[in-house]
Amino acid sequence: MTSHHPDLSVRPLAAEEWDGWFRVLELAFGGSEEEPQQRELWRELTEVDRALVVCDGDRPVGGCSAYSFRMAVPGGAVLPVAGVTMVGVLPTHRRRGALTALMRRQLDDVRGRGEALAVLTASEPPIYGRFGYGHATSRLGFTLPRGRVAVHQPAGPEVRLRLADPREALPACEELYAGLVPLRPGMLERRPGWEALAVLDAPGGRGGHSPQMCVLAEDPAGGRLLGYARYAIRPDSDDAGPAGVVRVDDVEATHPAVYARLWAYLLDLDLTSTVTVRTRPVDDPLVHLVSDPRRIVPKQRDGLFVRLVEVAAALEQRGYATPLDVVLEVTDGFCPWNAGRWRLSSAGPGAGASCVWTDSAADLRLDVRELGAAYLGGSTLAALARAGLVEEVREGALAEASRAFASDVAPWLPHGF
Numbered sequence: 498m499t500s501h502h503p504d505l506s507v508r509p510l511a512a513e514e515w516d517g518w519f520r521v522l523e524l525a526f527g528g529s530e531e532e533p534q535q536r537e538l539w540r541e542l543t544e545v546d547r548a549l550v551v552c553d554g555d556r557p558v559g560g561c562s563a564y565s566f567r568m569a570v571p572g573g574a575v576l577p578v579a580g581v582t583m584v585g586v587l588p589t590h591r592r593r594g595a596l597t598a599l600m601r602r603q604l605d606d607v608r609g610r611g612e613a614l615a616v617l618t619a620s621e622p623p624i625y626g627r628f629g630y631g632h633a634t635s636r637l638g639f640t641l642p643r644g645r646v647a648v649h650q651p652a653g654p655e656v657r658l659r660l661a662d663p664r665e666a667l668p669a670c671e672e673l674y675a676g677l678v679p680l681r682p683g684m685l686e687r688r689p690g691w692e693a694l695a696v697l698d699a700p701g702g703r704g705g706h707s708p709q710m711c712v713l714a715e716d717p718a719g720g721r722l723l724g725y726a727r728y729a730i731r732p733d734s735d736d737a738g739p740a741g742v743v744r745v746d747d748v749e750a751t752h753p754a755v756y757a758r759l760w761a762y763l764l765d766l767d768l769t770s771t772v773t774v775r776t777r778p779v780d781d782p783l784v785h786l787v788s789d790p791r792r793i794v795p796k797q798r799d800g801l802f803v804r805l806v807e808v809a810a811a812l813e814q815r816g817y818a819t820p821l822d823v824v825l826e827v828t829d830g831f832c833p834w835n836a837g838r839w840r841l842s843s844a845g846p847g848a849g850a851s852c853v854w855t856d857s858a859a860d861l862r863l864d865v866r867e868l869g870a871a872y873l874g875g876s877t878l879a880a881l882a883r884a885g886l887v888e889e890v891r892e893g894a895l896a897e898a899s900r901a902f903a904s905d906v907a908p909w910l911p912h913g914f
């Protein structure tokens with residue numbers, strides 16, 4: 498592990514330093530400036546008391562920060578987590594241990610705040626494994642041709658579709674979204690201010706698309722919101738005629754029939770030929786609703802990386818799908834307080850869990866990174882064992898733990914941060 502260069506030091510950011518600090522981060526990410534609207538939102542959302550700066554002498558050369566999020570985990574609990582963000586080091590100061598020094602200070606701070614988990618999305622996945630982050634969720638993007646697939650319409654409530662201004666509709670959409678958060682591991686409860694991100698739609702970032710639109714699916718009798726989709730259209734044409742592209746930003750619904758109705762709408766907009774969506778869960782119902790699944794051109798990418806900052810607290814705070822009683826021998830090169838043997842037991846769904854130090858013999862051996870990868874139920878421990886990353890010491894322990902850690906609902910993070 499790199500130890501940092503003696504001229505480098507890490508300290509908290511002062512609020513009045515935000516502009517200079519943010520510019521250092523922009524330079525670290527390649528120099529492009531954020532759209533003014535986007536920049537102002539990041540300023541408002543920065544939790545300055547969680548921001549760190551790394552200096553060469555007294556000159557800032559990098560930084561990082563964290564958001565105080567709450568994240569759904571298997572079993573339906575919504576837990577405090579540190580959402581690690583804005584990590585960057587100037588190109589003149591790389592590979593001298595600046596990031597390592599930032600991560601050291603940040604993980605110690607997260608522990609001090611009593612958050613058992615840290616999570617992040619990575620600019621490049623190879624960066625964070627050394628700090629104990631495991632690849633915990635994936636996202637599915639896809640492209641669909643209009644007119645080549647029908648969307649099965651399951652039985653369910655009738656809805657009336659209505660176009661609305663995305664900002665005016667936001668409070669109702671957010672209320673619906675809040676109800677969905679505990680149902681899918683990896684989803685984040687919205688903190689005040691974060692709702693603006695979904696409808697920010699900075700004109701400079703539209704890339705030829707229309708302003709964002711919002712279609713509401715409402716109960717025809719009472720007008721109650723049952724689902725919504727936000728999308729934009731980029732007009733285009735080819736020799737055969739109009740060939741616009743629909744960019745789907747969000748689709749959420751409280752009932753499968755409403756979800757199907759919204760997709761049927763998105764897949765049948767006049768003057769368009771293609772529908773794209775950047776991120777959906779890997780178990781998205783649409784895959785089962787379309788008449789021709791081969792027409793879905795998928796693109797799967799890494800999503801959230803998870804780090805157990807306090808192994809025992811993190812494992813006690815999530816639910817387990819089946820009973821388990823296993824001794825985990827955990828290695829942790831960056832947070833040594835986690836290393837050792839932990840006895841994890843639970844009577845299964847709804848029963849709570851206990852995780853305590855033990856002298857008993859190990860049943861499974863694994864690194865904290867693999868616990869992070871399996872934590873939300875996205876990767877199974879059995880799959881990680883087949884990759885040689887989890888070692889089964891007691892026969893049967895792997896199947897027992899793998900079943901208990903699994904989630905029926907694929908974990909997913911709908912948006913970056």
Ligand SMILES: CC(=O)SCCNC(=O)CCNC(=O)[C@H](O)C(C)(C)COP(=O)(O)OP(=O)(O)OC[C@H]1O[C@@H](n2cnc3c(N)ncnc32)[C@H](O)[C@@H]1OP(=O)(O)O
Nearest residue numbers: 499525582583584585586591592593594595596597620623
């Ligand atoms: C959550 C987020 O915000 S993700 C955004 C991350 N930021 C970026 O991608 C912006 C562009 N990149 C950067 O600013 C920097 O290169 C950083 C932050 C990724 C790395 O900063 P550095 O100060 O150079 O890292 P540091 O010197 O501490 O390196 C620690 C180790 O990680 C390795 N490492 C660092 N960056 C990378 C990378 N991009 N890919 C693979 N390995 C890396 C180093 O080689 C080093 O390995 P070693 O311990 O075996 O010697």
